[in-house]
Amino acid sequence: MRLLTHNMLSSNIKGVTNGFPLRLEIEKAVEKQVDFNVDFLKNMFVKIEWKALVDASRAMGYVDLPDQTEPSMLDSDEFLKKFHHALLELHLEEGALICPETDRRFPVNKGIPNMLLHEDEV
Amino acid sequence: MNLALYGTCFESPFLVQLQRRCDRDRGVRKARSISRSRATHVVASATRMASEEGVVQLQKGIAELYDESSGIWEDIWGDHMHHGFYDPNNLSVSLSDHRSAQIRMIEEALRLAAVSDDRLLKNTWVVESSDDMCHKENPMKRPKRIVDVGCGIGGSSRYLARKYGAECLGITLSPVQAQRAQALAAAQGLSDKVSFQVADALKQPFPDGQFDLVWSMESGEHMPDKTRFVSELARVAAPGATIIIVTWCHRDLSSEEESLKAEEKKLLDKICDAYYLPAWCSTADYVKLLQSLSLQDIKAADWSQYVAPFWPAVIRTALTWKGLTSLLRSGWKTIKGALAMPLMIEGYKKDLIKFAIITCRKPA
Numbered sequence: 001m002r003l004l005t006h007n008m009l010s011s012n013i014k015g016v017t018n019g020f021p022l023r024l025e026i027e028k029a030v031e032k033q034v035d036f037n038v039d040f041l042k043n044m045f046v047k048i049e050w051k052a053l054v055d056a057s058r059a060m061g062y063v064d065l066p067d068q069t070e071p072s073m074l075d076s077d078e079f080l081k082k083f084h085h086a087l088l089e090l091h092l093e094e095g096a097l098i099c100p101e102t103d104r105r106f107p108v109n110k111g112i113p114n115m116l117l118h119e120d121e122v
Numbered sequence: 123m124n125l126a127l128y129g130t131c132f133e134s135p136f137l138v139q140l141q142r143r144c145d146r147d148r149g150v151r152k153a154r155s156i157s158r159s160r161a162t163h164v165v166a167s168a169t170r171m172a173s174e175e176g177v178v179q180l181q182k183g184i185a186e187l188y189d190e191s192s193g194i195w196e197d198i199w200g201d202h203m204h205h206g207f208y209d210p211n212n213l214s215v216s217l218s219d220h221r222s223a224q225i226r227m228i229e230e231a232l233r234l235a236a237v238s239d240d241r242l243l244k245n246t247w248v249v250e251s252s253d254d255m256c257h258k259e260n261p262m263k264r265p266k267r268i269v270d271v272g273c274g275i276g277g278s279s280r281y282l283a284r285k286y287g288a289e290c291l292g293i294t295l296s297p298v299q300a301q302r303a304q305a306l307a308a309a310q311g312l313s314d315k316v317s318f319q320v321a322d323a324l325k326q327p328f329p330d331g332q333f334d335l336v337w338s339m340e341s342g343e344h345m346p347d348k349t350r351f352v353s354e355l356a357r358v359a360a361p362g363a364t365i366i367i368v369t370w371c372h373r374d375l376s377s378e379e380e381s382l383k384a385e386e387k388k389l390l391d392k393i394c395d396a397y398y399l400p401a402w403c404s405t406a407d408y409v410k411l412l413q414s415l416s417l418q419d420i421k422a423a424d425w426s427q428y429v430a431p432f433w434p435a436v437i438r439t440a441l442t443w444k445g446l447t448s449l450l451r452s453g454w455k456t457i458k459g460a461l462a463m464p465l466m467i468e469g470y471k472k473d474l475i476k477f478a479i480i481t482c483r484k485p486a
Contacts, residue, residue: 012326111304
């Protein structure tokens with residue numbers, strides 16, 4: 001699971017008011033090389049919850065993302081490369097995503113999160 | 123199941139034995155407390171809530187069916203697990219034509235959602251059209267974020283991500299499908315654009331309003347609670363987003379009818395049993411649901427005539443040496459699904475089953 005996906009996932013357990021972002025529990029993280037695509041990055045940039053991305057990337061051991069951004073940073077190649085790396089190249093292979101309100105674990109196996117709820121959580 | 127329904131191609135003694143074993147297994151299973159048939163009879167109307175336990179059983183059955191059968195399907199048919207869209211005048215279709223037909227299905231669905239009204243196909247009815255001329259001149263905006271609800275092994279996700287250069291997230295109940303979908307994406311250099319999750323379409327794991335295009339290609343028929351299914355599609359759609367639902371429905375009821383005829387229900391029940399489908403609804407039911415959620419520009423079409431070659435083609439591939447040996451290696455769920463295919467043809471012939479598409483827009 002790359003962090004772009006993590007930035008989209010939330011816990012929808014019954015009663016939870018804000019299930020985003022999910023915390024990361026990391027058992028196995030890998031880095032995968034992904035082709036650099038500026039247009040794609042610029043499209044994604046406007047939709048990303050930045051703080052969630054920064055926190056998640058730091059949990060994965062990558063500390064180079066700035067805390068805050070402004071649109072002019074998109075002109076900087078250096079920034080785009082860091083953004084690209086954090087967003088697309090850091091992968092959680094094994095571990096879990098944790099609901100911020102209930103601490104419920106959603107397992108991640110072979111990079112695939114399992115977000116299915118149990119009967120009593122619906 | 124009555125073998126006589128299947129016609130001459132299914133009268134071999136081998137298949138008769140297979141049928142008896144399915145029936146015997148069903149008898150054993152009925153005696154057990156876990157009742158799968160309960161799950162398939164759970165919801166009679168689009169507005170009634172399904173019992174949660176029944177839903178869980180159904181979802182488990184769906185996951186297992188696809189865990190078991192996706193590999194065989196992909197082996198013979200490729201990575202699109204949906205009907206092809208065919209020219210009604212062209213009766214002989216080869217297997218390679220089916221692949222293009224499946225891609226055409228995606229393109230025709232996008233076209234219906236995007237085009238202005240005067241270019242619609244036959245059998246399309248426009249329920250509500252925006253008076254806003256700007257919409258007619260600016261059809262569906264190029265989506266940047268797409269959700270594929272009931273994504274299978276990701277055929278649509280990869281196609282749409284590639285077509286629009288967009289990010290696409292797929293959800294499926296089947297872990298096997300999700301893994302395979304991810305592997306195919308990686309092999310095709312699409313790991314940056316598509317990702318797959320095991321998740322429930324009735325409780326999508328996304329915050330509100332995230333997606334420009336909400337895509338459900340032949341997954342609606344598995345949803346036990348159509349109201350919740352459609353509500354979730356609307357919830358995750360961003361303002362101005364397009365929602366496209368392609369699904370199996372039963373015929374619309376006339377104004378005098380309260381329900382389908384008994385023999386119609388009986389046929390659908392058999393199909394439900396084999397394919398882990400909850401109760402069916404009509405295209406009109408979907409339209410009503412979309413209207414109740416204040417969605418706009420609702421269009422609905424009956425594409426049954428454009429998919430007619432599909433089931434006979436699937437049956438033919440099942441009866442090849444490769445098909446039969448694969449089925450034998452697969453498992454009972456897959457075999458039962460295969461044996462039920464002539465029921466689908468019967469349903470279409472009787473104008474009971476409709477291949478429906480319903481599209482709409484979320485207000486901006």
